[in-house]
Amino acid sequence: xxAIDDDSVxxxxxxxxxxxxxxxxxxxxxxxxxxxxSDQLRTLSDVKACRAALAVLRQSIDDAAADVRKLRAALxxxxxxxxxxxxxxAMVAMQEGMHLVYACKIAxxxxxxxxxxxxxxxxxxxxxxxxxxxxxxARPLMHRFRHQEPESPPTxxxxxxxxxxxxxxxxxxxxxxxxxxxxxxxxxxxxxWSLEWYRARPSLETALSAKFALEMCVLGxxxxxxxxxxxxxxFAPAYREKWRACGAPTKRRLADYSQLYLDLRDAYGRSPxxxxxxxxxxxxxxxxxxxxxxxxxAFRMLLAALGQPTLALEDARAALRAAPDWPKAHFRVGVAxxxxxxxxxxxxxxxxxxxxxxxxxxxxxxxAEAIGASRSSEIxxxAEASRGDGLCxxxxxxxxx
Numbered sequence: 001x002x003a004i005d006d007d008s009v010x011x012x013x014x015x016x017x018x019x020x021x022x023x024x025x026x027x028x029x030x031x032x033x034x035x036x037x038s039d040q041l042r043t044l045s046d047v048k049a050c051r052a053a054l055a056v057l058r059q060s061i062d063d064a065a066a067d068v069r070k071l072r073a074a075l076x077x078x079x080x081x082x083x084x085x086x087x088x089x090a091m092v093a094m095q096e097g098m099h100l101v102y103a104c105k106i107a108x109x110x111x112x113x114x115x116x117x118x119x120x121x122x123x124x125x126x127x128x129x130x131x132x133x134x135x136x137x138a139r140p141l142m143h144r145f146r147h148q149e150p151e152s153p154p155t156x157x158x159x160x161x162x163x164x165x166x167x168x169x170x171x172x173x174x175x176x177x178x179x180x181x182x183x184x185x186x187x188x189x190x191x192x193w194s195l196e197w198y199r200a201r202p203s204l205e206t207a208l209s210a211k212f213a214l215e216m217c218v219l220g221x222x223x224x225x226x227x228x229x230x231x232x233x234x235f236a237p238a239y240r241e242k243w244r245a246c247g248a249p250t251k252r253r254l255a256d257y258s259q260l261y262l263d264l265r266d267a268y269g270r271s272p273x274x275x276x277x278x279x280x281x282x283x284x285x286x287x288x289x290x291x292x293x294x295x296x297x298a299f300r301m302l303l304a305a306l307g308q309p310t311l312a313l314e315d316a317r318a319a320l321r322a323a324p325d326w327p328k329a330h331f332r333v334g335v336a337x338x339x340x341x342x343x344x345x346x347x348x349x350x351x352x353x354x355x356x357x358x359x360x361x362x363x364x365x366x367x368a369e370a371i372g373a374s375r376s377s378e379i380x381x382x383a384e385a386s387r388g389d390g391l392c393x394x395x396x397x398x399x400x401x
Contacts, residue, residue: 008080009080009084012074012075012080012083012084012085013084015071015074015084016088019064019067019068019071020091025064026088026091029057029061029063029064029091030091030095031060032053032056032060032061033057033095035057036050036053044102044109045109047110050102050106050109051106054099054102054103057095057098058099060095061092061095064092064095065092068085068088068089071084071088072089086134086135086138087135089135090131090132090135090136093128093131093132094129094132094164094168097125097128100121100124100125100128104117104121116178117178119183122183122185125175126185129172132164133193133196136164136165137165137196137200139161162201165197165200166209168193169190169193169194169197172190172193173209173212173213176190176216187217188217188249188253190213190216191213191214191216191217191253192253193213194206194209194210194212194214195214195253197209197210198260204264204268207260207263207264207268208264210260211257211260214257214260215257217253262315265315309336309337309339309340310336310340312332312335312336312339313333315332316332316333316335316336317333319332320333325356326356327353327354327356327357327360327363330350330352330356331350331353331360331362331363331366333346334346334350334353334366334367334370337349338366338369338373343370343371344374344377346366346370347367350367350370351367354367
């Protein structure tokens, strides 16, 4: 295969650069979308002004799209088009998506519809932003002109992709929170993109972003009203039933969530407090921790749904080290030990949890369960030991001869 002509690449990048500099059609398009971040239009409550701004955005998108088509038509080498043309098309696709978002929200505010997005609009939004996302992940244009000094930065630096991908995830994350986009496909796509971005650009920031996105998948599968209202959560059998009912792709995503949570704790040194919020009762006076609780609880529920008590025990002990006087940490150690069949070890952990919080009925219930399981285990061991001697065990109440 012939090498790509450097002069042709330079010419293509110059053409794109002409569209993104001040007064270029892509720059004009981006400024038109930026009007919706002004104080006047941010809330989208002034329907008349918003529609006027939307018309300007529409025209600017059409102008930019026409210029991009001309640019791509002039690129005779497909490899150059893949590096340059797709980036230009991705910029237009991003703003097409934003135009759709604003149009739907404005119509909602005007009382012209009762939902934000129809199914067809959801599908179109995902299609447009997938084009943008593919370009961000591929990073096809990290170009340095031939005349540039070796130490000078590329014309399109890494920040172009970092900022572009992060912006899409921030916008999409907000959109997914709307009820009409709580359907599985947008929610799962958001989680998938966030995880891809973390793997492409591993950092604490991208890990936390992916954790939030994957969290939505966890809650969509195993959440209950009890959990969503920030009340206590137990590892009820119903969670396992929901888990069994979900498909393999969702299970893979939830397994990704489990690994990501551990990455955050281990690779980035985040404590259980930071990842989940240990202040369940508000005793520390920091109400901001309330917003963090669902993440930690989602992880606990996930461990239960996955049937991974060993991981649950490991994580509970990490929480115990971070907050040795926190009754919930002792409770979770006991629950994990009980799930591992180590009831006799679970009893003291649950007893101490009850000493710290004697009002929690969940602790009392699990303690009773652990005591019963421990006694049954002891009886079984005694019966097994006595079986060969033909003895009757009074505790078991059964003749073993």
